[in-house]
Amino acid sequence: xKKTVKIxxxxxxxxLAATCVFxxxxxxxxxxxxxxxxxxxxxxxxxxxxTYDKNFIVAAEAACQELGVKYVMKKNxxxxxxxxxxxxxxxxxxxxxxxxxxxxxxxxxxxxxxxYPEVQFxxxxxxxxxxxxxxxxxxxxxxxxxxxxxxxIAAGMKLKEMIAAGKFTAEEAKMGYVGAFTxxxxxxxxxxxxxxxxxxxxxVTMDVQFTGSWYDEAAEKEAATALINAGCKLISQHADxxxxxxxxxxxxxxxxxxxxxxxxxxxxTFIVSSRIDWTPYFKHIIDCVKNGKDIEDDWTGxxxxxxxxxxxxxxxxxxxxxxxxxxxxxxxxxxxxxHVFDTAKENFITQGGAPLVSALADVDTDASGEIIKDTxxxxxxYFHESEYRSAPYFDIQIDGINLLNTKF
Amino acid sequence: xxNSATKKREPLFHIIKRPAIPMWQSLxxxxxxxxxxxxxxxxxxxFFTGLNPISVYTTMIEGAIGTEKRxxxxxxxxxxxLCVSLAVTPAFKMKFWNIGAEGQALMGGLAxxxxxxxxxxxxxxxxxxxxxxxxxxxxxxxxxxxxxxxxAKWNTNETLxxxxxxxxxxxxxxxxxxxxxxxxxxxxxxxxNSSSKLGWFPSILDQKYLLNIIIVTVLTVLLYVYLxxxxxxxxxxxxxxxxxTAKYIGINxxxxxxxxxxxxxxxxxxxxxxxxxxxxxxxxxxxxGGRGFTAIMVSWLAKFNPIxxxxxxxxxxxxxxxxxxxxxxxDLNSSFSDIITGIIIFFIIGSEFFIxxxxxxxxxxxxxxxx
Numbered sequence: 001x002k003k004t005v006k007i008x009x010x011x012x013x014x015x016l017a018a019t020c021v022f023x024x025x026x027x028x029x030x031x032x033x034x035x036x037x038x039x040x041x042x043x044x045x046x047x048x049x050x051t052y053d054k055n056f057i058v059a060a061e062a063a064c065q066e067l068g069v070k071y072v073m074k075k076n077x078x079x080x081x082x083x084x085x086x087x088x089x090x091x092x093x094x095x096x097x098x099x100x101x102x103x104x105x106x107x108x109x110x111x112x113x114x115x116y117p118e119v120q121f122x123x124x125x126x127x128x129x130x131x132x133x134x135x136x137x138x139x140x141x142x143x144x145x146x147x148x149x150x151x152x153i154a155a156g157m158k159l160k161e162m163i164a165a166g167k168f169t170a171e172e173a174k175m176g177y178v179g180a181f182t183x184x185x186x187x188x189x190x191x192x193x194x195x196x197x198x199x200x201x202x203x204v205t206m207d208v209q210f211t212g213s214w215y216d217e218a219a220e221k222e223a224a225t226a227l228i229n230a231g232c233k234l235i236s237q238h239a240d241x242x243x244x245x246x247x248x249x250x251x252x253x254x255x256x257x258x259x260x261x262x263x264x265x266x267x268x269t270f271i272v273s274s275r276i277d278w279t280p281y282f283k284h285i286i287d288c289v290k291n292g293k294d295i296e297d298d299w300t301g302x303x304x305x306x307x308x309x310x311x312x313x314x315x316x317x318x319x320x321x322x323x324x325x326x327x328x329x330x331x332x333x334x335x336x337x338x339h340v341f342d343t344a345k346e347n348f349i350t351q352g353g354a355p356l357v358s359a360l361a362d363v364d365t366d367a368s369g370e371i372i373k374d375t376x377x378x379x380x381x382y383f384h385e386s387e388y389r390s391a392p393y394f395d396i397q398i399d400g401i402n403l404l405n406t407k408f
Numbered sequence: 409x410x411n412s413a414t415k416k417r418e419p420l421f422h423i424i425k426r427p428a429i430p431m432w433q434s435l436x437x438x439x440x441x442x443x444x445x446x447x448x449x450x451x452x453x454x455f456f457t458g459l460n461p462i463s464v465y466t467t468m469i470e471g472a473i474g475t476e477k478r479x480x481x482x483x484x485x486x487x488x489x490l491c492v493s494l495a496v497t498p499a500f501k502m503k504f505w506n507i508g509a510e511g512q513a514l515m516g517g518l519a520x521x522x523x524x525x526x527x528x529x530x531x532x533x534x535x536x537x538x539x540x541x542x543x544x545x546x547x548x549x550x551x552x553x554x555x556x557x558x559x560a561k562w563n564t565n566e567t568l569x570x571x572x573x574x575x576x577x578x579x580x581x582x583x584x585x586x587x588x589x590x591x592x593x594x595x596x597x598x599x600x601n602s603s604s605k606l607g608w609f610p611s612i613l614d615q616k617y618l619l620n621i622i623i624v625t626v627l628t629v630l631l632y633v634y635l636x637x638x639x640x641x642x643x644x645x646x647x648x649x650x651x652x653t654a655k656y657i658g659i660n661x662x663x664x665x666x667x668x669x670x671x672x673x674x675x676x677x678x679x680x681x682x683x684x685x686x687x688x689x690x691x692x693x694x695x696x697g698g699r700g701f702t703a704i705m706v707s708w709l710a711k712f713n714p715i716x717x718x719x720x721x722x723x724x725x726x727x728x729x730x731x732x733x734x735x736x737x738x739d740l741n742s743s744f745s746d747i748i749t750g751i752i753i754f755f756i757i758g759s760e761f762f763i764x765x766x767x768x769x770x771x772x773x774x775x776x777x778x779x
Contacts, residue, residue, distance in 0.1 A: 075736065078694055079596065079694065080695065081689070085477075089477065103594060104596040213595075214595070366590075366591075
């Protein structure tokens with residue numbers, strides 16, 4: 001015990017000494033940011049080594065630097081009570097807006113929002129802002145299904161080119177998709193990708209393999225390889241790891257990527273990739289809070305706001321005319337001339353051969369975790385995705401898409 | 409020539425086991441190690457980042473104890489890590505390498521979370537808490553009991569066995585976190601009972617973590633007394649020193665192994681309870697967050713002394729919290745703070761070597777001849 005006390009006192013005196021030295025050295029340093037200076041706090045699940053978080057970090061820096069706003073970032077914050085602790089600490093540091101980037105952060109952000117009504121809390125990918133009824137808590141997402149649809153067009157054109165070259169028949173045109181869970185965000189993603197391809201190549205079908213994890217490089221690679229062995233001619237994926245793109249590059253199968261270009265690692269198979277650019281969103285919330293405007297419960301970034309973007313097309317792999325076809329469809333999506341989930345178009349979205357006329361969607365998240373379908377989403381001839389809340393809710397199984405495993 | 413042929417060649421230096429050295433000397437060595445670590449880490453910081461090492465250290469200290477809330481969070485972090493470390497200690501003292509604390513705590517936490525999900529509308533608040541406590545302890549203990557029985561009966565390798573049990577626990581938790589996810593299919597349960605707060609530890613004096621801290625403090629003292637001053641504690645150290653001696657003096661070794669692992673698992677179960685009911689209010693595969701493995705280091709560094717373990721877990725949690733502050737203040741990748749933490753821990757472990765051994769250099773040729 002004596003030893004313990006002595007060690008403790010030694011450690012403490014060392015710490016004290018260091019503090020003293022600093023406080024002397026720090027005399028002429030600028031004082032910490034005064035409480036009234038505008039500041040944004042960010043909470044990230046990982047750091048730049050994760051493509052998912054990097055996408056947010058880069059956008060946050062860009063938005064804050066452009067608007068000349070001070071910011072603090074906390075990285076590697078797990079989806080536990082540590083998220084709430086981090087948010088509280090950011091409040092103490094004087095942040096006016098606090099943002100978190102991971103789905104599992106949501107319930108801790110809501111707790112923090114209840115605790116500090118004077119601070120604005122924003123959360124990407126969450127679903128509960130419009131039902132919680134908190135003034136200072138909001139969700140955001142982007143209409144990434146539009147981006148996936150455009151990427152799907154590139155896939156369809158590649159398939160058509162391969163059919164024309166006599167590599168396989170039109171009936172054999174099958175794509176493979178590596179998904180995480182059978183969750184609306186994933187279903188909406190692969191369905192819009194499929195529809196994009198189908199809009200160009202009507203005979204296309206698709207197999208989907210789930211991994212049961214949002215990030216598992218080995219499982220994703222394995223799933224992609226299994227799909228390739230099952231006869232898939234082109235692969236796309238939801239996840240951020242290099243698993244599926246690498247499997248494609250090894251097998252020489254074209255790949256449509258997600259969350260950024262994989263061209264450097266896969267020059268012979270990468271076609272194009274869609275991603276969400278969060279910069280417009282961050283600029284929007286900073287503008288709102290600075291000028292005393294309300295932030296909507298759900299903010300959905302679109303092609304128009306510059307939130308949904310595509311990387312450059314890898315012309316070495318993509319079919320001829322891909323760039324033009326994407327630009328054309330993009331313009332039509334923005335003008336409203338075409339819709340991704342177009343239920344009026346013949347032989348496009350069907351279930352058991354019959355056209356889809358009605359679809360109830362689970363827009364309001366229920367505390368029990370049960371899926372209670374509460375909102376009719378089809379009207380005016382199309383499914384209104386990401387309009388009743390920002391996070392996707394399209395979760396319908398349609399003809400042409402074959403789920404290989406639904407255990408997740 | 410003939411002279412040197414007969415002379416045995418002596419290496420440059422010898423390493424000699426030291427007899428027990430006086431307290432002040434060992435303290436001096438430890439303090440020197442920390443100082444050396446800070447200097448080396450400072451030099452490395454300066455050369456790789458060009459930052460002033462003192463301001464980096466200050467940021468670390470600020471980040472860990474800069475505000476009242478940070479001090480509470482630090483104490484909470486210590487409490488959770490210390491609780492798991494207390495759990496592994498009796499087993500380690502017995503030289504039973506329980507590296508399954510991660511899984512045992514996870515199972516304890518899972519029991520609490522499942523009670524909160526399934527029983528909140530069936531039981532009163534107090535009854536629910538009681539059921540949570542009992543099931544957490546039982547499930548944690550069962551997870552430790554299985555490898556203990558196999559070790560006692562068939563002498564299986566407990567290191568591999570307890571390690572495997574971690575993965576099974578993780579898979580079970582990931583099954584349930586998918587089954588009860590909100591919204592369904594997302595794979596994340598989110599905070600359970602966020603409005604009713606059923607099954608949550610109450611705040612004491614307006615501090616939500618105070619109860620955790622009190623429970624772990626009491627556990628620390630109890631375990632210290634158990635290991636140092638009880639018959640069970642004595643039996644554990646005898647089995648740890650030599651199983652044959654234990655058998656010779658009439659200790660039932662199998663019984664001690666099973667009993668000690670039950671205790672180890674039960675404390676892990678309590679740790680799981682603290683993490684779920686007292687902290688996260690949900691369960692996920694990351695709930696224990698690697699503490700089951702960090703605890704091994706905490707326990708070893710403190711030489712299995714529960715009171716000393718407070719210091720070692722303080723050191724580790726302090727460095728962790730400081731690391732987050734460094735990466736946000738200086739925009740350094742978190743790997744950089746891992747490097748600093750690594751250097752400090754390396755020096756501290758290294759200092760143990762100089763406490764236990766001394767280095768004798770070869771006497772010079774001249775002196776040898778004079779002899």
